Structure formats: structure tokens, C-alpha cells
Amino acid sequence: MQVTIENHIAHIQLNRPDALNSMIPEFWSELPAVVQKIDDEAEARVIVISALGKHFSAGMDLSVFASIAKSFQGEPARRAEQFRRLVLELQASFSALEHIRIPVLVAMQGGVIGGAVDMVSAADCRYCTKDSFFTIKETELGMTADVGTLQRLPHLISQGLVRELAYTGRNLHSDEALACGLVNQVFEDQASMLSAVMAIAENIAANSPMAVSGCKEMLNYSRDHSVSDSLTYMATWQSGMFQMPDIQEAMAAGKEQRVPKFTNLHKKNTGL
Template sequence: MHTIDFSTLKTLSVSIEHHIAHIQLSRPEALNSMIPAFWSELPAVVRQIDADAKARVIVISSQGKHFSAGMDLSVFTEMGKSFNGEPARRAERMRRMVLELQDSFNALEEARIPVLVAMQGGVIGGAVDMVSAADCRYCTEDAYFTIKETELGMTADVGTLQRLPHLIPQGLVRELAFTGRNMRAQEAQSCGLVNQVFSDQSSMLAAVMAIAAKIAMNSPMAVSGCKEMLNYSRDHSVNDSLNYMATWQAGMFQMPDVQEAMTAGQQKRLPEYAPLHKKMSSM
């Protein structure tokens, strides 16, 4: 895997401190719209952080008044250029393009570590696709969520319609998708899309970073196992999920982290856990 120099990113700002990776969407002057570079930078950054095992949790936030206005018009322009040529080959090219866009947000779900998202202002179109792939969502009182694609004459295709029904009621997903209306922060909290609502961005970030710090204090092996099991059980039956859990524990349940947790508790200190191993591609 190619190593990324975080200082050269065009759309993101990245820092890692105290086992917490903070990724910020960093184009506030353009409402953090998702230009072509974003779609390659985000998955590459997330996968590198995960592979290097230097962080135990990722927090995604954004700079400026709005979280993100979604897919930038330049991406649609590039798509428009592909609508030519022999129909079958044109369709196959379009299919690959959509799959590549979907993969950008699959990276959040596939990471071994939890991904928390802190949102303010507009969370529009592609931004809803993105946050639907995160583990936990938090927002400010002025936040609103819009499945914008319907109003643009297209069907949302990068994960919203596949993941959102696992997060909020089916009928509500359908209403939001069919109408393209805004869902405000309080409604988002009442239906379970976001965990908490905060008065402003600074208090939200402080609280989310505190949650991230609590996650980072726990065994990274145990937290990774929780994420793996929760994602698997979402997509499989209870019996299949229990069987997978038993198989996972047969290999992953070892005593060092358990002993460290108990010893730290007895000694009234914070536990110290070994990191996850780096992925082979990053060695």
C-alpha cells in the first residue's frame, strides 16, 4: 500500500494523538463538497490509519459552517462525459465508477477500529452516504440531513439506501428518500440516527473526543471484535452470528488483555494494551 503524506492532502486534515485519529474535511470555503480528490483521499487515509495501527479510534469532523454539501458538481460533470459510446460498455464503465465511489465509504465500515462522526450544519447528499457507514454519529442543534439526490433526478447510490434502513425505521427512510426533505437534529436523535445533539461545534467536538478517549482506553482487540461482530450480526441471522461469535472467540479470546484489565483495576491505574498488529501491506 502506498504511504500517504498527510500534509499533501487536498481535501482533508489529519492528526493522530493519544491513539485518536482526527480526520477533518478541510474545504469550508466550498462547503466541504466532495471533489474527485476526496473520493480517493478519504479511503486511502482511513485504510492507512487502520493498517498502521497507530490509532484505536477515528473521529471525522469538518471545518466551517456545514459538515458537507455532498458530491461536488465536478464529479457529476466527469460522469456526464462518460455517457457516450456503445451502450453495454458505457453501462459497464458507469457501474465500475459507482462501485469505486461506494468503496470510498466502505472503508469506514471495513476499518478494524470504530469511526465516530461529528456533524454541524448541512449533511447533504453524499455526506449522508458517508455518515451512514460510520459507527456512531453526533451533531449540533443546527444540523440537518438531506437525501438530496432525489431532487436532482437520480437515486442515491453510494450507501444511504442500503445502510440507513439498519439505523432508522424503514418508513422514515422511504419518506426522506422520496421527498428529499430536511431532517433536523432533534428528529435525527429521536429516530436513532445520531447518539447526541450539542449546542455548538466546540462542545460537540469536546464530547466526541472524550468518547473517543474512553474507547482508546479499552483493549483494541476487544473493541475490534465488537465492531466485527456487530457488523456481521447486522447482515446475518442470530444463529449464524452466534456461531461466528463462538468461532471468533475460539481464536481471539486470549488472557493477556483480560489479565491486564483486572490488574489495572486492582492497582487503580489505566490499563496498558498492546496495539493491533500492522496489516501486512503496511509493513
């Protein structure tokens, strides 16, 4: 994958178009390492993920399945325990998109298949082109999707639709994806999509990174907890994070009709 950072926006591009950007074994360790490094260095305030070629991603590469198949040997309990750890590691690759402090926007074209659905479900916002389609392909392959689709999609679209897509493995096309709320916007082509998504990223990057980080933390927490618990957590968070410098800068910039200038979040402390 290719990574660039400019104007506080990190752009990650999947760059194996001839192989439909399928997710080879190296991908599963590279993606979480890349996003964690971006977060640790704190130069970027938002991440945009896109892909080169006709399709966003065909999902897990066949080489991964072949490697898994070879491991199915030996004593059943130990084999099962090993496979469980593998699935947890694969899940963690996409959970990294949720765990970092900054928002992740995904710009998709063509096929978003299998593991790619798992990945984009973990992003903050999704955008696609008119020719895009989404497929929970695992069902047609004789397995249950296991890297996040079935856990995250029910928080994004209706239970009934998730179940239909999972049980049938049918394609969800861009117009239906927009109508059900899976994607924020649909664009005619990849160029117009990337231009628009980068503009959204610029708007995010212009805001206080402390405030945006707090929004992500609270939204993720409230998804997984009750309203009462989420309000209590919000009050506790705010008791430490509500400070005046960013607020004063935002107010001053508005009064002076200029773009506010905010300090980046701190880099990861490497002295421990």
C-alpha cells in the same frame, strides 16, 4: 483533508469550508486511502471525522457530476458497464469506514447533504450540533442515491422514515435525528460537540483494541446475517481471539485502580 493522530485517536477534518466541504474527485480516493493507512499503521484505536466551516458537507461536488456526464457516450452496454464500475468504486470509498478494524465517530454541524449522508451512514456513531440537518438530496436532483444511504439507513432508523426522506428529499433536523436514533447526541455548538466526541474517543481508545475490534466485527456481521449465523461466527471468532493478556491487564488495572495499558494491534504485514 487534514489528519492528526494523538493519544491513539486519529482526527480527520474535511477542510474545504469555502466550498461547503463538497466531495471533489480527489476526495473519493483520498478518504479510503487515509482510513486504510490509519488502520494499517495501527497507532490509532479510533477515528473521529469532523469538518471545518458552517456545514459538514454539501455532498458530491458538481465537478464529479460533470465528469460523469462526459462519460455518457459510446456503445450503451459498454458505457453502462463502465458506469457500474464507477458506482462500485464510489461505494467502496465509504465502505472503507466499515471494513477497517477500528470504530469511526462522526461529528457533524450544519448541512449533511447527499453524499455526506451516504458517508456518515457507514460510520459507527454519529453526533451533531443543534443546527444540523440531513438531506437525501439526490432525489431532488433527479437520481436515486447510490453510494450507501438507501442500504444503510434502514438499519439505523425505521423503514417508513427512510422511505419518506428518500421520496421527498426533505430535511431531517437534529431533534428528529436524535428522536429516531440516527445520531447519538445533539450539542449546542461545534466546540462542545468536538470536546464531547473526543472524550468518547478517549474512552474507546483506553479499552483493549482487540476487544473493540472484535465488537465492531461482530456488530457488522450480525447486522447482515441471522442471529443463528452470528452466534456461530462469534463462537468461531472467540476460539481464536479469546486470549488472556488483555483480560489479565484489565483485571490488574482495576485491582490497582490505574488505567490499563494495552498493546496496539499489529501493523499491516508489508513483507508479503
